[in-house]
Amino acid sequence: MNRICLVLLLSLAQILASHAQQFKLSGHIKDPNGEAVSFASVYLKNTTRGTSANIDGHYSLNLEKGSYTVVYKAIGYKSIEKEFKIDTNITQNVILNPESYTLRNVTISASAEDPAYQIIRNAIKNRKHHLTEVKEFSCSVYIKGLQKLMAAPKRFFGRDIQKTLELDTNRRGILYQSESQSNYHYKRTNHIREEMIASKVAGRNNAFSFNKASDLEINFYNNFLLENVLSSRGFVSPIADMALFYYRYKLLGTSVENGESVHKIEVIPRRQHDPVFRGIIYIADDSWRIMGTELYLTKNTGINLIDTLNITQQFMKVEQHYMPSNINFTFNGNVMGFKFEGYYLGVYNNYNLQPNFPRNYFSGEILKVTKMVNKKDSAYWNTNRPIPLTREERLNYFKKDSIEKRKESKYYLDSLERTNNNFTASKFLFTGYTINNRYDQQYLRLDPILRGLFYNTVEGFGLRYGVTYTKRFEYNRYYSIRPELRYGLANHTLTGNLTANYLYDPLKKAGIEFSAGSGIYDLNRYKTMSTLSNSLNGLLFEKNFSKFYQKNFLEASTSRELATGLQAHVSVEYAKNKTLVNHTHFTFFNWKGREFTSNNPFTPDSETPLFPDYKALTLDATLTYTIAQKYISRPDGKFYTPSVYPQIQLNYRKGIKNVFGSTADYDLLxxxxxxxxxxxxxxxxxxxxxxxxxxxxxxxxxxxxxxxxxxxxxxxxxxxxxxxxxxxxxxxxxxxxxxxxxxxxxxxxxxxxxxxxxxxxxxxxxxxxxxxxxxxxxxxxxxxxxxxxxxxxxxxxxxxxxxxxxxxxxxxxxxx
Structure with missing residues (x-):
């Protein structure tokens, strides 16, 4: 009997395994000329499950045993459908023919308005409807990012660029390569919740990808797009309410797709330097919805850092709506001789337009990244990566990951530190000298001498110099200790202090700080100007704007996030404050009718005490709240995103009398x-x-x-x-x-x-x-x-x- 049960169990296991087994449908997508059709969509008919080809036109789709109708689709090409019976791995190469757009039944004369204008007017009229028709949805998103250097100068600020950036002999190579998988949830208006389930960054095994689906959101049904992203102002959508003032349009033709007429319209700026797009937009007849975009921005539009940004969108039908199937941002630029290019691609799957989110499902957390996200091995990615890697990308992963593993060894890090920690006079004077021990995550940094030099009429020529020791722990926790000395040649006064701080909970932005010692400080607690500016004004223009006093102090403080967007900071300080006077009137140039003023801003012609020497015990408490604060939570910290609402701050400062001799007595709210x-x-x-x-x-x-x-x-x-x-x-x-x-x-x-x-x-x-x-x-x-x-x-x-x-x-x- 036991044997019979065992046989039945084994048979059942085999049956389940055969049904769970996945097979791979893969191949290349090309046009009739043999050129790759980059980022074409590949999905199962009547579903929202699919993938995208890579930049070389190679695609791969994992399927369980069964029969499928697979749709191959790309903007500007005729979509095709193929039937497959999947019971083994299949290679299927596909040729997509360019879509035929005709102008039949359309007569365009020199004086007549192009038919595209009426199509655009209809699209503008229906813009708000299409913007708001989908109230909520859930989907899965795969995001892939790549940035590579195409050319670079040999040296930059004295550094060998090839070695520093790990480039080839032509100073070319991939700078950043990452991919991530997430579950994405959205509800109007602007409620977002994303959970990253896998992340991989080339050469950074412990890093987390910053890719998030909301970064790829670009909805041309909005009037303005990319505000405060690539420019200080937004860019006008081709179907914005005021679009006809900014654009001219040309109907290139109409095709029929799944029984629906789709118009191909060229978008042309009326003025070359307006913040507008160029390219092609596809609009369906009757519904007047956007069916695809091939739009781009150039540096004429005022974009910063990059020269060109191409935005391509493809859509799939989900129930009665059309949702993005993939979105692609491709860019290039040239900054100070560094020529670069790259892309970010988002592939959307498994849409659910009726997710029925529970109450309070959305909060300020727009992206959650857990500790296990970057622990997925190569086997996982080989099985679950929806877009095949190109040969260059595979080699980059192999190279960067191998180097990263080698870098993690103590032998490699010790040899690296022996080179990097080499002491030079230029480091000591100009940039600062750092002694790194990356294996133990310990760092000692000595300030650059020149940055610490100063001049003022109270201290004369002087030097402010400090050393900072930092010890880092997993997930961004750290503590640091900094001793600092300050000496003035004119007043012959040496002051010094020690500051120590410890960030013990990055997720709560929680830390403590302790400092003690003495120092020379600006009379204005907000500081009047930089040390360099004050020094130059004194030496070159005979103006001593900054006024100073001396403080001997002991201070302890703590800060912590109490709730999302609500940060608390409390400090207690005991100080002995002392007035100071000028000790020198040296200047390089004696300006006629001009002389230095005293260190008392209220009696510029005479050195009188601004206040008596006194002791003060001070309590300072601050609450800062950002309304509707959004954030990304990762194991190494909580990262706030810019808020669309104001920040409110409440501060209470109290001088506590008759404690340790303190004579200060006030309450400021x-x-x-x-x-x-x-x-x-x-x-x-x-x-x-x-x-x-x-x-x-x-x-x-x-x-x-x-x-x-x-x-x-x-x-x-x-x-x-x-x-x-x-x-x-x-x-x-x-x-x-x-x-x-x-x-x-x-x-x-x-x-x-x-x-x-x-x-x-x-x-x-x-x-x-x-x-x-x-x-x-x-x-x-x-x-x-x-x-x-x-x-x-x-x-x-x-x-x-x-x-x-x-x-x-x-x-x-x-x-x-």
Missing amino acids: SFEVYQDRIGTGLWGYFSFVAGAGKFLNNKTVYYPDSKHFRGNNSLTALPDLRRFSFLDFYEYNTDKHYIEAHLEHNFAGLITNKIPLIRKLKLEEVLGANYLTQPLKKNYKEFYFGLQRLIFRATYGFAYDGNKRVMQGFRISYGF
Whole structure:
């Protein structure tokens, strides 16, 4: 009896195994000329299961035993169907013939409007319907990314590019190669949840791919696309409400696909430098929906970093709707002699348009990556990879993964460190000297000498120098210890401090920090200007803008995320604060009618104490909340994405009296609302910050503890939305109450892009205003306008004290 049962069990197991066994249908897809049809769609008829060919036209589809109808489809080609009985591996090469688009029954005269315009008007009329017709869906997504260098200079900043980037002898090679598989869920409006189930990055066995399906979302039913992605403003869709103002159209022909007429329309910019697309869009008759796109952007449109971006979309019918089957972004560019190209491809499968998401299914987590995502071996990928690797990609995986394994060995890392840790004078002076022990994840960095040199009238010529030791652990946990010394030749004062911090929970952004010692600090807690700028102003222009005081201190702080988007920070500091005076008036050039001012900003002609030496015990607590914060969670941290809603901050700072001799006695409560880069379509983006505060108790408020503002007395300044252009650095602090606001709009080339020659500079117009009211400075206003490019900006502004204009002039800022 037992034998009979055993035989039955074995027979059943064999039957189940035969049914579960998968076979491979593969081959090449080419056109009649033998050229590969890249990224063609291959899917099972009447299903949403399928794949895509790779860039060489090679496809592979895993199927269980059975009979199937397979559809081969590519934009611009006639789709074909083939019947297969699958019971073994099958190789099937396919030739796709170009689609025949005819203009029969259409008469176009020189004076008549092209029929494409009426088709586009119908598409625009139905745009909102198609944008919102699918309320929710789930699907699986495979994303593949590749970036490679096609040419590069031999050396860059003294480094051998071939060795540094591991290129071939022609300085060509793949820089980045990754793939991922995810389950993707969507619900209108803008509710996203994605769970990555597999990830692979060439040469980085412990890395996680940053690929996510939402990055590939591009919906031409929206009026504007790619806002704040490739440019500071969006690009107009060919079927946007205002599209006829930006585009001309030409009907290239009509074909019939599955009984439905599809129009092939060329999209032509009316003006070469408008933020618009070029290429082909396919629109179905009667339903007026998009059936495919072959559109691209060029550098004439104002895109940054790349020269051309091609966007190809293919759709499949799912129930009564059409959903993306694959989306492909192909790009190229040339930056400082580095010529590059690449693509990102998304393949969508297994659609469910009625997922019936449970309540509270969506949260701020838009992508979840677990610890096991990057642990899938080659056998898994060989079975589950929907798009075959090209020969170049297979070799790159083999090469990079082999090198990575070798790099993980102690012998290799020790030999590498012996070379990289070689001490040179240039490192010591200019870039800093680092001693790495990557095997044990320990790093010691010595600051560059030149960066620590400074000059001011309090300390004279001086040096600020530090060393940082860092120990890293798995999943981005680390601690660091930094001792720092500072010495001034004029005041003969040596100060030093030690700072230690520990990030113990990256997922909660939780860490602690401890510091103790002494130092020389700016009287304005927001710092007036960079050390380099102040040094140059003193030595070259006989202006000592920055004023200083000395602090001996002991401080402990902790920060932690309390909930999604809600971050808490608490610190306690005990300090002995001391006023300082100038010890030198040295300058390279003595300017007529100009001399250095004292270190007291309120008595520029005489050295008087700004405040008595005092002790202060201070508690500082801050809550920062970003409304509807979205994030990516990975084992090595929680990564916030830019929010479309404001950030709110509440701060409470208290001077605690009669503890350890502290004489400070105050309570300051402040509130701030901030949002950056609010997209306004073709008009660029808008940013604002508004804040208010009040001292609930101001019995004893010394100058360093009062409320300061980010002023500017200099021609140059560091960029900061909260910075005033003409407000004095120090004079208008307060120990009572205040309201401040800063508004700025960046027009992102709306005007300069229309001026020949000037448009090549890709300048962006800015317009802004600042406001402050407090007991000593009521209704102070600033207005400015100017131009910026990347990290540089030049503006001209006016300052008004009430209704009286008190100052005007240029301001230059840079983001080094």
